[in-house]
Amino acid sequence: MKLLHEPLSGRSQAVLGVVGVIGTAAVWEGLIRSGLLDVAGLPLPSGVISGVGDLLPDETFWDAVLFTLGEWMLGLAIATGVGVLLGGLMGAFRSLFVAFEWPVEAFRVLPSVAVGPILVLLIGQGMLPLALTVALSCIWPILLNTMYGVRGTDTTAVMTAKTFGNSDLAVLRKVKIPSALPFAFTGVRIAASIGLLVAVSAELLIGGGDGIGGYILTNTANATDLDLVYAATLVAGVLGVAVNLAMAKVDDVVFGWKKGLAQ
Amino acid sequence: MTETRVTENPVPRAASPAAGSAELLLDGVSRSYGDNLAVRSISAEVPASKISVIVGPSGCGKSTLLRIISGLDEPTAGRVEFEGVPVKGVPEGLAMVFQDYSRSLFPWMRVDKNVAFPIKHLPAKERAERVRFAIEEVGLSGKEKLYPWQMSGGMQQRVAIARALASHPKLLLMDEPYASVDAQTRADLEDLLMRIQSELGITVLVVTHDIDESVYLADRIIVLSAPPSVVAEVIDVDLPRPRDHIATKTDPRFVEIRGHVTRLLRSKEHATPV
Ligand SMILES: Nc1ncnc2c1ncn2[C@@H]1O[C@H](COP(=O)(O)OP(=O)(O)OP(=O)(O)O)[C@@H](O)[C@H]1O
Ligand SMILES: [Mg+2]
Numbered sequence: 172m173k174l175l176h177e178p179l180s181g182r183s184q185a186v187l188g189v190v191g192v193i194g195t196a197a198v199w200e201g202l203i204r205s206g207l208l209d210v211a212g213l214p215l216p217s218g219v220i221s222g223v224g225d226l227l228p229d230e231t232f233w234d235a236v237l238f239t240l241g242e243w244m245l246g247l248a249i250a251t252g253v254g255v256l257l258g259g260l261m262g263a264f265r266s267l268f269v270a271f272e273w274p275v276e277a278f279r280v281l282p283s284v285a286v287g288p289i290l291v292l293l294i295g296q297g298m299l300p301l302a303l304t305v306a307l308s309c310i311w312p313i314l315l316n317t318m319y320g321v322r323g324t325d326t327t328a329v330m331t332a333k334t335f336g337n338s339d340l341a342v343l344r345k346v347k348i349p350s351a352l353p354f355a356f357t358g359v360r361i362a363a364s365i366g367l368l369v370a371v372s373a374e375l376l377i378g379g380g381d382g383i384g385g386y387i388l389t390n391t392a393n394a395t396d397l398d399l400v401y402a403a404t405l406v407a408g409v410l411g412v413a414v415n416l417a418m419a420k421v422d423d424v425v426f427g428w429k430k431g432l433a434q
Numbered sequence: 435m436t437e438t439r440v441t442e443n444p445v446p447r448a449a450s451p452a453a454g455s456a457e458l459l460l461d462g463v464s465r466s467y468g469d470n471l472a473v474r475s476i477s478a479e480v481p482a483s484k485i486s487v488i489v490g491p492s493g494c495g496k497s498t499l500l501r502i503i504s505g506l507d508e509p510t511a512g513r514v515e516f517e518g519v520p521v522k523g524v525p526e527g528l529a530m531v532f533q534d535y536s537r538s539l540f541p542w543m544r545v546d547k548n549v550a551f552p553i554k555h556l557p558a559k560e561r562a563e564r565v566r567f568a569i570e571e572v573g574l575s576g577k578e579k580l581y582p583w584q585m586s587g588g589m590q591q592r593v594a595i596a597r598a599l600a601s602h603p604k605l606l607l608m609d610e611p612y613a614s615v616d617a618q619t620r621a622d623l624e625d626l627l628m629r630i631q632s633e634l635g636i637t638v639l640v641v642t643h644d645i646d647e648s649v650y651l652a653d654r655i656i657v658l659s660a661p662p663s664v665v666a667e668v669i670d671v672d673l674p675r676p677r678d679h680i681a682t683k684t685d686p687r688f689v690e691i692r693g694h695v696t697r698l699l700r701s702k703e704h705a706t707p708v
Contacts, residue, residue, distance in 0.1 A: 325537045328538060332551075350540075428541050431583030
């Protein structure tokens, strides 16, 4: 694939993006309407859009969206707290790294959604088991990125802090953690997209009918309005893109200094 | 140590170790990395409130020696004393300007925060005053809010020097501080160092492989041989101060000492194989 050499202006990027989306939807619509593509259950883009129109005034749908958002954010927050702490400690202390390297490798490959039913058994229904399921899948990129960030702290920066009389712990706090934060945040960004996916999947699998997943379940069970189901999925996707954009912005503003990190 | 080869106008050898004003004492310091003997039994004295310069060929263990003096590393044999106390860990009142200054500055801190790094414990007002003074000393007023990576190499180096100054060190160690700046900036930074040293009366130990620079800056030059290094000679430089890039460097005495150091570094038994 040929890479773009000249960066496009923000404006033409936005225009091209919109053209791409509309074009794809139009071709899709055309394929179905012309009868070239004839599979039951495939949505018409125009139908999905009017589905979104139907969703917007629907309060139960907004409750579901808010629930999913809350569950996702709670899970991400837990994962961030625990992941940065554990990753930071594992990066800073060799003994902890050696002790936890294999447990981390083992837990990392467990599909978190499979742990969900056990969590429900242990703590009952509600947002918490769902959020914990999200946290279980989100923690790994955060933990690993933080760990490698801390371990990769520039040795000259560390020696500098030491020559100014800082103890190992002070060096960790003043130098290693700050210099690892952009890496940790990259972990959070990766985790955020995984988290939304897992949040909705967990609602579908172990949820009590709450959230976007619950909403989708209820409406497919009734099989009344598939367009509504696709519309709900679309809204979830748009949410994900919006959060990703917001985080990219935060990355730019807060961690713009990472340009200055030595290679 | 070797015999001095200059016959007329002998270059003065350093006074015997009896002199009482030694701030820093190296006694038989060696450091090996596995089988590689990087530094072989270095003994020397660094006088208080003076500029001493270690000069030696690349790879002769200058950075290793500075790491040992600063307590970041330990010698495999011998000992280091700072103000009469054996160095164990980083001694108080030390500041080091690293060879790799761009990696020594913290990229997430603006210039003023970098300079304030060693004096976080001071009250805000005194801290701000010291930061302002140090930044002014190195001629970077107005650049406080830049990030180091937005600056040129020479400016970054001055930030590193300002940070060291802000900590009010008793002993300032500098590892090839001017190796990667242009000739004019280098000359300016050399003069800056001498001015600050005489204003604050601190003890300075500079490492360089530039012979001109060593003679120009030094009250005392410690010449190291090629690895595994030993002290080839310790020379007390009697050029008058304040020094000047044109007047001092054309002084016959300067030319003589420079020639002497050059011969020391070139001499057979210490020559680096190229
Ligand atoms: N961490 C280390 N591990 C193994 N060997 C090392 C280490 N640090 C230095 N050495 C070795 O010690 C010797 C001296 O290195 P050092 O960096 O002190 O030299 P230097 O005089 O500062 O050189 P330069 O002028 O190029 O900066 C070299 O042979 C080098 O390979
Ligand atoms: Mg060196």
